[in-house]
Amino acid sequence: MIVSPSILSADFGRLDQDIEMLNRSDAQLIHCDVMDGVFVPNISFGFPVIEAVARKATKELDVHLMIVNPQNYISQVRDCGAAIMNVHQEACVHLHRTVQAIKDAGMKAAVTLNPATPVETLTDIITELDMVLLMSVNPGFGGQKFIANTVAKTRRLRSLIDRSGSKALIQIDGGINHETGRLVAQAGADSVVAGSAVFKAENPELYISELAKL
Numbered sequence: 001m002i003v004s005p006s007i008l009s010a011d012f013g014r015l016d017q018d019i020e021m022l023n024r025s026d027a028q029l030i031h032c033d034v035m036d037g038v039f040v041p042n043i044s045f046g047f048p049v050i051e052a053v054a055r056k057a058t059k060e061l062d063v064h065l066m067i068v069n070p071q072n073y074i075s076q077v078r079d080c081g082a083a084i085m086n087v088h089q090e091a092c093v094h095l096h097r098t099v100q101a102i103k104d105a106g107m108k109a110a111v112t113l114n115p116a117t118p119v120e121t122l123t124d125i126i127t128e129l130d131m132v133l134l135m136s137v138n139p140g141f142g143g144q145k146f147i148a149n150t151v152a153k154t155r156r157l158r159s160l161i162d163r164s165g166s167k168a169l170i171q172i173d174g175g176i177n178h179e180t181g182r183l184v185a186q187a188g189a190d191s192v193v194a195g196s197a198v199f200k201a202e203n204p205e206l207y208i209s210e211l212a213k214l
Contacts, residue, residue, distance in 0.1 A: 001181070001185055001189075001190070001191065001192060001211060001212050001213070001214045002028045002029060002169070002171075002190055002191035002192075002212075003025075003026065003027045003028060003029070003191070003192060003194065003208050003211045003212050004027065004028070004029035004030065004031040004062045004171065004191055004192070004193045004194075005022055005025075005027050005030060005031060005193075005194055005195065005198045005199070005204075005208060006031040006032075006033055006142070006173075006193050006194065006195035006198075007019075007030060007031065007032060007033075007053060007195075008031075008033040008044055008142050008195050009142050009143075009195030009196045009198065009199040009200070010199055011199070015049075015052070015053070016056055018199070019053055019056040019057055020056065021204055021205060022057070022059060022208075023056075023057060023058045023059060024205060025204070025205045025208040025209070026205075026208050026209045026212040027059055027208050027212075028059060028060070028212075029059055029060050029061070029062040029083075029084070029191070030053065030057050030059050030060070030061050030062060031062045031064060031173075031193045031195075032045075032049075032050050032053065032061055032062065032063045032064065032082075033064050033066060034046060034050075034063065034064065034065050034066060034067060035066045035067065035139075035140065036066070036067035036068060038067070038068050039066050039067050039068045039088065039090075039091055040066045040139045040140035041140045041141075042140040042141055047076055047077075047080050050063060050077075050080040050081070050082070051080050051081065054080055054081030054082075055081075060083035060084065061080070061081055061082045061083055061084070062082075062083070062084045062086065062110075062193075063077050063080070063082040063084065063085055063086060064086040064110075064112065064133065064173070064193075065077070065085070065086060065087050065088070065091075066088060066091075066112075066139050066140070067091065068091055069091070070085075070087040070088070070091055070092065070098065071087070071092065071094070071097070071098040071101060074098075074101050074102055074105050074107075075105060077105075077107070078105045078106060078107055082107055083107060083108060084107060084108045084109075084110050084130070084131065085102045085105075085107045085108070085109065085110065086110035086111070086112055086131070086133055087099075087102075087110075087111060087112065088111070088112045088113075088114065088139075089111050089112065089113055089114075089117060089121055089122065090113075090114055090117060092111075095111065095125060096125055096128065099111070099125065099128050099129065100128070108130035108131065109128070109129055109130050109131075110129065110130060110131035110132065110133055110171070111125075111129055111131075111132055111133070112132075112133040112134075112135060112139075112173075113132065113133070113134055113135065114135050114138070114139065115135055115136070115137070115138055115147050115149070115150070119132075119134075119153060119156050119157040119160055120156075120160070122160070123160065123164075126160055126161060126164050126166045126168060127164050127165065127166045129166065129168040130167070130168060130169065131168055131169040131170075131171055131191070132157060132161075132168050132169070132170055132171070133171040133172070133173055133193070134150055134153055134154060134157065134170065134171070134172050134173070135173055135174050136150035136172050136173060136174035136175055136176070136180070136184075137173075137174030137175050139174075142195045142196050143195075143196045144174060144175055145175050146174060146175030146176070146177075146180040147174070147175070150172060150174075150184065151183050151184060151187045152187075154170060154172065154184050154187035154188055154189050155187045155188060157170055157188070158170060158187065158188030158189075169190040169191055170188060170189045170190050170191065171189065171190065171191035171192065171193060172184045172189045172191070172192050172193065173192075173193035174193075176192045176193060176194045176197060176211075177194070177197040178197075178210060178211065178214075181194070181211050181214050182214050185214040192211060192214075194207075194208075194211060198211075
């Protein structure tokens with residue numbers, strides 16, 4: 001399991017220490033949640049923080065834009081050092097164009113679906129994607145309860161990917177812990193985003209290691 005801890009749940013007063021912990025850990029990615037207060041009802045952080053994380057991190061940055069008009073910020077995300085740029089299907093009028101622009105900028109292209117958005121909306125673009133993220137909570141805040149329907153949704157997405165021949169990874173974000181992580185792993189997920197469960201754990205490095213073994 002590819003673990004992508006979300007720094008939204010980190011201690012920003014000691015962010016450098018938390019990044020060093022992630023560098024030592026079995027995490028393969030570092031998840032950066034950018035929120036604009038428009039697409040989602042919260043504001044998180046922007047490019048200066050991502051740049052600071054990139055300077056310290058030895059793991060690839062997985063930048064998740066929960067914002068309107070994400071296509072306007074492709075070059076800024078690249079210049080921050082992101083390896084993966086993730087946009088919401090619901091925020092992109094011209095999703096194919098945005099995906100191609102992300103790839104042309106030298107990043108991997110990922111698309112996120114909100115809980116109420118069917119996986120079938122990606123049928124005609126699935127072979128172009130490097131990753132699909134399924135939100136297992138309504139985006140905007142950390143610490144929410146996992147939406148149980150995500151397990152069945154993961155199975156449908158796995159079937160769509162396998163039938164199409166797509167190489168896209170499946171990532172799940174929201175309410176992930178050992179129990180829910182095991183459920184989505186069994187349903188076909190390749191990666192999990194974990195925030196509160198990791199950073200509130202007594203031993204975050206051990207917690208990440210256990211998630212990676214799912």
